[in-house]
Amino acid sequence: MKHTDKYSDIRDAVRDLCKEFPDEYHRKIDEQRGYPEAFVNALTKAGWLAALIPEEFGGSGLGLAEASVIMEEINRSGGNSGACHGQMYNMGTLLRHGSQAQKAKYLPKIATGELRLQSMGVTEPTTGTDTTKIKTTAVKKGDRYVVNGQKVWISRIQHSDLMILLARTTPLADVKKKSEGMSIFIVDLRDAIGKGLAVRPILNMVNHETNELFFENLEIPAENLIGEEGQGFKYILDGLNAERTLIAAECIGDGYWFIDRVTKYVKERVVFGRPIGQNQGVQFPIAESYIELEAANLMRWKACELFDACQPCGEQANMAKYLAAKASWEAANACLQFHGGFGFACEYDIERKFRETRLYQVAPISTNLILSRVATHVLDLSKSF
Numbered sequence: 001m002k003h004t005d006k007y008s009d010i011r012d013a014v015r016d017l018c019k020e021f022p023d024e025y026h027r028k029i030d031e032q033r034g035y036p037e038a039f040v041n042a043l044t045k046a047g048w049l050a051a052l053i054p055e056e057f058g059g060s061g062l063g064l065a066e067a068s069v070i071m072e073e074i075n076r077s078g079g080n081s082g083a084c085h086g087q088m089y090n091m092g093t094l095l096r097h098g099s100q101a102q103k104a105k106y107l108p109k110i111a112t113g114e115l116r117l118q119s120m121g122v123t124e125p126t127t128g129t130d131t132t133k134i135k136t137t138a139v140k141k142g143d144r145y146v147v148n149g150q151k152v153w154i155s156r157i158q159h160s161d162l163m164i165l166l167a168r169t170t171p172l173a174d175v176k177k178k179s180e181g182m183s184i185f186i187v188d189l190r191d192a193i194g195k196g197l198a199v200r201p202i203l204n205m206v207n208h209e210t211n212e213l214f215f216e217n218l219e220i221p222a223e224n225l226i227g228e229e230g231q232g233f234k235y236i237l238d239g240l241n242a243e244r245t246l247i248a249a250e251c252i253g254d255g256y257w258f259i260d261r262v263t264k265y266v267k268e269r270v271v272f273g274r275p276i277g278q279n280q281g282v283q284f285p286i287a288e289s290y291i292e293l294e295a296a297n298l299m300r301w302k303a304c305e306l307f308d309a310c311q312p313c314g315e316q317a318n319m320a321k322y323l324a325a326k327a328s329w330e331a332a333n334a335c336l337q338f339h340g341g342f343g344f345a346c347e348y349d350i351e352r353k354f355r356e357t358r359l360y361q362v363a364p365i366s367t368n369l370i371l372s373r374v375a376t377h378v379l380d381l382s383k384s385f
């Protein structure tokens with residue numbers, strides 16, 4: 001199945017790079033619970049992870065649509081963008097809300113790969129999805145902010161130099177709206193780890209480098225505040241919309257990967273004297289997930305278009321992520337099911353991709369929370385919490 005669209009140059013170039021890292025490479029990294037260092041380095045060297053950085057700062061100045069194609073192609077080739085997608089969506093926050101001085105300081109080095117901006121610290125263990133209740137605080141003392149608190153599930157910390165951190169700068173009790181009083185900061189992890197920031201890795205179902213973070217009087221220079229103090233939640237939403245859209249594209253890449261694999265297999269596998277793909281009981285779930293994937297793709301393009309035009313896109317970004325994560329999960333189930341026992345063999349890579357795509361029903365936002373957002377924000381139904 002080969003699609004042609006206006007991004008075929010990017011698709012072909014990313015595919016060519018991905019061919020150097022075949023299934024065996026990703027399988028081995030998964031078995032070792034390792035990090036695909038060589039793969040991420042190759043993507044960085046080729047400039048793909050600097051796609052969103054404006055040309056004046058050494059990047060290629062592309063939009064979210066192009067960035068999403070890069071992520072899609074990585075997943076479609078059998079890899080997992082989860083190892084490096086942070087740089088894309090964090091970039092949105094820095095580009096739109098960072099000062100000229102911050103951009104000049106960080107972007108050229110991120111573009112060359114000297115610095116990595118792969119982490120974003122939002123989620124906390126005691127508040128979960130209820131982000132405005134976060135308890136991590138940043139208190140201004142002279143020319144520094146002092147950070148105390150805890151974060152959980154913060155990804156790629158061990159493979160990043162910088163992290164975007166969301167913390168409360170005004171207590172919840174003192175703000176008019178609960179979304180006010182939070183701020184975002186650039187944390188230089190090289191200075192922070194061991195000096196107020198402790199990192200505890202979390203082993204998990206997917207081979208995804210993610211961690212618990214403990215802040216104890218971590219000092220951050222005041223100049224690392226992004227934008228205006230107290231407005232951080234608003235700023236981080238841009239990053240979250242970019243994240244959701246990119247993850248939708250990754251799920252679409254996964255979905256096509258599953259459909260390619262399963263359609264090929266069911267044509268070849270002969271049971272009861274005929275290819276299993278001749279049975280409608282086999283064909284229909286595959287066809288159904290293909291239809292859902294194609295529909296999800298339309299919403300992904302809509303979200304990209306709005307984001308790149310700096311228009312509100314929360315609704316479309318969330319719906320794209322919802323549809324794509326659901327479609328890739330359906331495709332994963334069909335692929336596993338129709339490979340029979342072989343689907344469970346690691347050497348087929350299906351069980352690995354199955355685990356990887358399952359994550360996106362929960363992170364970065366669960367399907368329930370998307371449904372709730374659409375019900376209350378779009379359809380104006382009463383809030384239940």
Ligand SMILES: Cc1cc2nc3c(=O)[nH]c(=O)nc-3n(C[C@H](O)[C@H](O)[C@H](O)COP(=O)(O)OP(=O)(O)OC[C@H]3O[C@@H](n4cnc5c(N)ncnc54)[C@H](O)[C@@H]3O)c2cc1C
Binds near residue numbers: 367
């Ligand atoms: C591998 C991995 C990597 C991650 N990386 C990052 C990262 O880099 N940075 C970061 O900040 N976070 C990260 N996260 C966190 C992720 O964004 C959260 O796990 C996710 O938002 C869900 O939050 P929670 O785990 O606290 O679930 P909870 O908020 O505890 O919710 C649990 C479940 O309850 C249901 N639920 C909760 N509230 C409601 C409601 N009101 N109505 C209906 N259903 C509800 C949902 O189905 C949800 O799945 C990562 C998570 C994982 C697993």
